[in-house]
Amino acid sequence: MEIIKLSEPYQSSQLPKEPSALALGFFDGVHLGHQKVIKTAKKIARERGLKLAVMTFDRQPKLMYQPHPKPALYLTLLARKLELFEQLGADIAYVVTFDEHLASMGPQEFVDKYMVGLSAQVVVAGQDYTYGKKELANMETLPSFAKGRFDIVAVDHLVLAASTSKVGSTAIRAYLNQGQVDQANELLGYPFQTKGLVVHGFARGRTIGFPTINLEIDPSQHLPAPGVYATQVELLGQTYLGMASVGYNETFGDNFDLTVEIYLLDFAKDVYGQEATVAWYHWLRPMVKFASVAELIDQLKADEAAVRQYFAQVKK
Template identity: 35%
Template structure:
């Protein structure tokens, strides 16, 4: 659930007047992981110090999908999920600059004048030390700092954030972990449990006949989460949370040729979820997909999965304040 008053804005020139003059954190922020949170935290602190609005400027679609459309990119946080996360951190608005080849062809000076100065009217910018922008990435840290002096805004550059093993936390590293089913390690880098959001759709209702009714969700084809069975928390549209066990994959016992589907058996819930946009947070990988010799064997294994998921979820604790808002009552 998104914090009241938070705004998603599609065009810098549509920024409401009360939000002008703020501090802006710039980046793709896919995943809003702990490294991103270091940048975002600096921006929030600066905005509080100046008593001005706190903004996030991000780009949609992800630049890599524009420059390499033939190479699918696992997007960790689609814009609605990203917006919810930055809202929970305390920002006032997220500006989603549309990224196209035409936009990418603008000079670094055009970006500073058009987006930062005239569009957002910023007083300060915070970004990672390696942020580059403008045609052929001509704008870098030195250019940004010089532009700040010229146009009257401050600049803070944030070093790469490293985990407890001194490795840099990156979106690509988290994508790889999720592709391997390592949702616990991914959560450690994200600072919260990996969460997906989608509309609950109708299915064949086989689970209901087996005593395990499921909420079915089609995820983006870009999601390369490892197929298998997970212990999860399920959040309804009204914010109510339930524990559950979810299968993500092609259902080899009943429909191995189907498209990947996320099917969540929501514990201790009865009701109609069809049409609701719900969220699923992943706490642990239980096992891979298997093809069983008949439905009796499948049901027996589902009962074991339920017991294991209940035991795992009974002992979980929030990783951070953000995790508390995402995956805990």
């Protein structure tokens, strides 16, 4: 997959000339609804002999319109998003810098530069996609800006059989904020994933027989709520079962920062400085402040058994 980064004003020499079916969206999470958009574009691309192109932005566009924006939390950081685009069959991924130049751009100019300019013969997006003020620049008004230069396909919201609401990033974040990774994964269509660098912690786990890897996570990465989870961790080219803790280490005192610590089952290696990929599968329990270290050890033993049991059932 070719990755092309564009900033205003971009040069036309940066762009491939082959016609494409272009899927548009911010695609945070690349969940089942987003996959429906991209797969629709892929089907059209293959039928018409076009390249499959996907366009996203380098940051959440709404941040540019907020006077005092809070730091954004993303379900998928850009590198992970691009991995998922490639897995879905994208030939080209456009990453557009969403800055003040783009924020002030009118809908006609946006269509001319970022749809026609990207050699789109077909533009595919969700039915609520906007490219400016939503009352003016939406999928219903797009034909007036397209002026017959490309075809337009608006993809309906995806609603799962077990739900009455659409599959969306907002619902996934809400599930993660409640620790409900199982439900979040149903909407994503794959296990929620984060990456982090293995760093030095307090090494308390080693003293009680449960040595953990401590992960340094990008501050813009959304994390599940504090709790203990069954995970799978890819490290050094191997995958291990993991018992992950997201919390503040209340048993050992107050005022600690939020940490992600993982006890890897059947693992004993020095991996400081290595990158670990964590797939979050199942919530086990909330965080608890134990009265003693002995109580903590007993609970950790129960947690380890629960992780093994969970994945044994999954394997069946």
